[in-house]
Amino acid sequence: MKSKLIVNVSPHLHKDESVSKIMWMVVISLIPAGVAGVLIFGLDALWVILLGIVSALITEWIIQLLTKRRVTILDGSAFLTGLLLAYNLPAKVPFWLPVVGSFFAIAIGKQVFGGLGQNIFNPALVGRVFLVASWPKYMTTFTPPQNFDAITSATPLAIIKEGRILEKISYLNLFFGNRGGCIGEVCIFALVLGALFLFIRGYISWHIPITYTVVVGLFTYIFGQKGLFTPPLRAGAGFGGDWLLHILSGGLILGAFFMATDYVTSPLTRCGQIIFGIGCGLITAIIRLWGGYPEGVSYAILMMNAATPIIDRYTKNRIYGTKI
Amino acid sequence: MVRLEEHKTEAENKAIEKMPQPSRVYIPLSQHLGKICSPEVKIGDSVFVGQRIGSVQAHVYAPVHASVSGKVTFVQDWPHPALGRCKAIVIESDGKDNNSRTYEPTNLRTEIGEFTPEKIKKIVLEAGIVGMGGASFPTHIKLNPPKPVDTLIINGAECEPYLTGDYRLMVEKTKEILQGIELVARCLGVKQIYIAIEDNKPEAIKQFGVRSSQFLVKVLKSQYPQGGEKQLIKNILGKEVPSGKLPFDIGIVVHNVATVFAVYEAVYLNKPLYERVVTVTGSCISNPKNLLVRIGTPIKDLIDFCGPLKEEPAKIIIGGPMMGIAQFSDKVPVIKSTTGVLLFNEKEASFNEELPCIRCGACVRECPIFLMPTLISLASQKELWSQAKIYGASDCIECGLCNYVCPANIRLVQNIKRAKLEVIR
Numbered sequence: 001m002k003s004k005l006i007v008n009v010s011p012h013l014h015k016d017e018s019v020s021k022i023m024w025m026v027v028i029s030l031i032p033a034g035v036a037g038v039l040i041f042g043l044d045a046l047w048v049i050l051l052g053i054v055s056a057l058i059t060e061w062i063i064q065l066l067t068k069r070r071v072t073i074l075d076g077s078a079f080l081t082g083l084l085l086a087y088n089l090p091a092k093v094p095f096w097l098p099v100v101g102s103f104f105a106i107a108i109g110k111q112v113f114g115g116l117g118q119n120i121f122n123p124a125l126v127g128r129v130f131l132v133a134s135w136p137k138y139m140t141t142f143t144p145p146q147n148f149d150a151i152t153s154a155t156p157l158a159i160i161k162e163g164r165i166l167e168k169i170s171y172l173n174l175f176f177g178n179r180g181g182c183i184g185e186v187c188i189f190a191l192v193l194g195a196l197f198l199f200i201r202g203y204i205s206w207h208i209p210i211t212y213t214v215v216v217g218l219f220t221y222i223f224g225q226k227g228l229f230t231p232p233l234r235a236g237a238g239f240g241g242d243w244l245l246h247i248l249s250g251g252l253i254l255g256a257f258f259m260a261t262d263y264v265t266s267p268l269t270r271c272g273q274i275i276f277g278i279g280c281g282l283i284t285a286i287i288r289l290w291g292g293y294p295e296g297v298s299y300a301i302l303m304m305n306a307a308t309p310i311i312d313r314y315t316k317n318r319i320y321g322t323k324i
Numbered sequence: 325m326v327r328l329e330e331h332k333t334e335a336e337n338k339a340i341e342k343m344p345q346p347s348r349v350y351i352p353l354s355q356h357l358g359k360i361c362s363p364e365v366k367i368g369d370s371v372f373v374g375q376r377i378g379s380v381q382a383h384v385y386a387p388v389h390a391s392v393s394g395k396v397t398f399v400q401d402w403p404h405p406a407l408g409r410c411k412a413i414v415i416e417s418d419g420k421d422n423n424s425r426t427y428e429p430t431n432l433r434t435e436i437g438e439f440t441p442e443k444i445k446k447i448v449l450e451a452g453i454v455g456m457g458g459a460s461f462p463t464h465i466k467l468n469p470p471k472p473v474d475t476l477i478i479n480g481a482e483c484e485p486y487l488t489g490d491y492r493l494m495v496e497k498t499k500e501i502l503q504g505i506e507l508v509a510r511c512l513g514v515k516q517i518y519i520a521i522e523d524n525k526p527e528a529i530k531q532f533g534v535r536s537s538q539f540l541v542k543v544l545k546s547q548y549p550q551g552g553e554k555q556l557i558k559n560i561l562g563k564e565v566p567s568g569k570l571p572f573d574i575g576i577v578v579h580n581v582a583t584v585f586a587v588y589e590a591v592y593l594n595k596p597l598y599e600r601v602v603t604v605t606g607s608c609i610s611n612p613k614n615l616l617v618r619i620g621t622p623i624k625d626l627i628d629f630c631g632p633l634k635e636e637p638a639k640i641i642i643g644g645p646m647m648g649i650a651q652f653s654d655k656v657p658v659i660k661s662t663t664g665v666l667l668f669n670e671k672e673a674s675f676n677e678e679l680p681c682i683r684c685g686a687c688v689r690e691c692p693i694f695l696m697p698t699l700i701s702l703a704s705q706k707e708l709w710s711q712a713k714i715y716g717a718s719d720c721i722e723c724g725l726c727n728y729v730c731p732a733n734i735r736l737v738q739n740i741k742r743a744k745l746e747v748i749r
Contacts, residue, residue, distance in 0.1 A: 006638050006673045007652050009738040011724030012645040012666075013328065013485065017686075017731040019679050117680035117732075263684040268696060270689075319716040320554060320693040321567035
C-alpha cells in the first residue's frame with residue numbers, strides 16, 4: 001500500500017471541463033466570423049486580428065511577470081479578449097491601433113481589477129470604447145467590402161443616423177456581410193454558426209442573447225421611423241420600424257451572442273440574465289434611435305456590466321424549502 | 325441535478341458474498357450521530373457474536389455489538405473512517421462464531437404479528453440500528469417522530485456512482501425488505517408508503533413491482549443527488565421540507581433500504597446490527613464485489629479479499645465518490661454506515677489546480693437546493709459569515725454537485741462546509 005494516500009474533501013469525481021477549455025471553445029466559435037471578415041475586407045483584416053491577439057497575449061505576459069504572478073497566457077482568455085477587440089475594429093486601421101486597444105483592454109480592462117474573473121467590465125469592450133474616444137476618425141472609417149459588389153463604405157446605421165437614404169441594401173446582403181463595418185461583426189451568417197455551436201455545447205444559453213436581440217427588434221419596430229409614433233411627414237427618410245435591419249446591422253449579433261454572454265461580467269441566475277438582456281436591448285435601441293452615436297452595443301453592454309452586481313443581489317434564487 | 329457516469333456495471337451483477345470472518349475486528353464506540361458509547365467490556369473478557377459491548381445513557385445514540393466471538397484484546401484509539409480517530413474495542417476472533425441468540429427465529433412468525441410499535445422500537449434500539457445510507461442517524465429516533473407522520477419513503481435510489489450494495493439487497497432480499505417495511509410502517513402508523521428506485525435498476529423495480537400491493541414503487545430518473553432526502557420528497561410528493569426543518573415536520577419519514585433490512589433482521593432473527601453489505605470497487609480492484617462484512621473489519625481485509633490489486637491505489641474512499649470520505653489509512657474499519665470502499669488510481673485521484681471563479685454559473689444552475697454556491701464560497705473565503713448565512717449556507721446538503729461541475733475546480737463544498745459550521749456557531 002502506498003505510504004501516502006491522497007486525502008481531500010469530497011467530491012472525488014469531477015466533470016471534464018475547465019476554464020481554458022471554455023475559452024478555447026469560444027475562440028473556435030468565433031473562427032467563422034473571422035474567416036468571413038478576412039474574405040470580405042481582405043488581408044488587412046487578418047493583420048488587425050493577429051496584432052490584436054499577439055498584443056493581448058504579450059500585455060498579459062508582461063503584467064503577470066511584473067506582478068510576479070503565474071503566467072496564464074495559454075488559458076485562452078487573453079487570446080479571446082484580443083480576438084474580440086480586433087473583431088470590433090475596421091479592417092483598415094494603422095497597425096498600432098489594435099496594439100494599443102489590446103494593451104488597454106488587458107491592462108486596464110482586466111489586470112487592474114486582479115485578472116481573470118475579477119473584472120467588472122468586458123475587457124474587449126473597454127479597449128474598443130477607449131479607441132473610439134481617443135481616435136474616432138480611425139474607428140469610424142470603414143473599408144468597403146472588397147470581393148462583393150461593393151455598396152458603400154459607411155455602415156448602414158451611420159447612413160441612417162446622418163439622415164441619408166439607405167440604398168440598394170437587401171437583408172441578404174446584410175446577412176452575409178456585404179456591407180461596411182467592423183471585421184467580426186458584418187457576417188451574421190458566420191456569427192450565427194458560431195453561436196449555434198456554443199448553444200449546442202451548452203456554453204451559452206438563450207437568456208441573454210435572445211432577449212437582447214428581441215428587445216432591440218421590438219423597440220426599433222415600435223419606436224423606429226415609420227414606427228408607431230413617427231409622424232408620417234418623415235416617412236421615406238429612413239427605414240421606420242425596420243426591426244430586421246436593426247438586428248442585422250451594426251455589432252448587435254456579435255455583441256449579444258459573444259460579448260454580453262461573457263460569464264465574468266453578466267449575472268449568475270437565469271432571471272438576472274433576462275434582466276441583463278432586456279437592459280442591453282433597451283439601451284442599444286435608445287442610443288441607435290435617439291442617441292449621438294449610430295451604434296450603441298458597446299455602451300449598452302458596458303452599462304449593464306456595471307449593473308450586474310445589483311442585478312445579482314436582487315435576483316437570488318429561491319432556496320429549497322423557503323418562500324420568495 | 326446531473327446524470328453522472330455510473331460505474332455501477334463493475335459490481336452490480338455480483339451477488340452478495342459473505343466474507344470470511346476476520347481474525348481481528350476494531351469496533352469504534354461511535355458509529356452514529358449522537359453521544360459516543362462507553363465500553364461495557366474490559367481487556368481479557370470473552371465475548372460472543374452480537375453481544376452488546378458499548379452503550380451509554382443518552383437519547384441520541386446507538387449501542388455497539390461484538391461482530392465476532394473471541395477475546396477483547398485492546399480498548400484504544402484507532403483510525404475511524406468519518407471521525408479521523410475514535411476509541412475502539414479490539415476483539416481477537418476465536419473463529420467459532422458463538423452466538424447469543426436466545427430463541428429460534430422460525431418460532432417468531434406468529435409472535436411478530438402481536439408486536440406493538442413500542443416493542444419494535446425497543447428491539448431496533450437494542451440492535452443498534454442507524455441510518456445505513458451514510459448519515460448514521462439512530463433509527464429508533466426516526467421510528468418515534470415527535471409529530472404524527474402519514475408518509476413513509478423507502479430510499480432505494482442509490483444515486484452515488486459505483487455503489488451497488490442497496491441494489492443487490494433489493495434484488496436478493498426483496499421479501500425481507502418488505503417485511504422490514506411492514507415493521508417500520510407499523511411503528512409510524514403511516515397511510516402511504518413509497519419505495520423510491522432509480523430507473524437504472526430495472527431488476528429491483530421488477531422485484532418490488534411484482535409483489536407490491538400496499539405500497540407504491542416510484543421509479544425515478546437516475547440522476548444525482550436523487551437519493552437525497554430533500555430531493556426524494558420533492559420528486560415523489562412535490563413538497564419541500566421547509567428550510568431548517570426535518571421531513572417529519574411535514575409528516576414524512578425517509579428510511580434507507582439497508583436500514584429497513586436491518587430492522588427486519590433485528591426483529592425476525594433477533595440479530596443486532598453487526599454486519600452489513602459493502603461494495604468494494606474502483607479501478608484498482610481486479611474483482612469488484614458486494615460483500616457481507618462484519619462491522620469492525622479493517623478495509624485492508626476487504627481489499628485483499630477482492631485482490632490482487634491491479635495497481636497501487638492513490639486514494640481510498642469510504643462511501644460513494646460524491647460524498648464519501650478519503651481515508652489516510654487502510655486500517656480503518658467498516659462501520660455501520662460504510663456503503664462502499666473505492667480505490668482510485670493516480671489519474672482518478674489527481675485534482676486540478678484551483679482557478680479564480682469565472683462566474684459561469686454552472687454551480688448555481690445545478691445546485692439541487694437552489695443555492696448560489698460560488699457566492700457562499702466567496703463569502704466563506706473572506707470569512708464573511710453573516711453574508712454566507714444570508715446566502716443560505718446552512719441549507720447546503722453537501723452533495724458535491726457544485727464542485728463536480730466547476731470548471732475552475734474551486735473547492736466549493738469545502739468552503740461551504742466551513743461556512744456552515746461558522747453559521748451554526
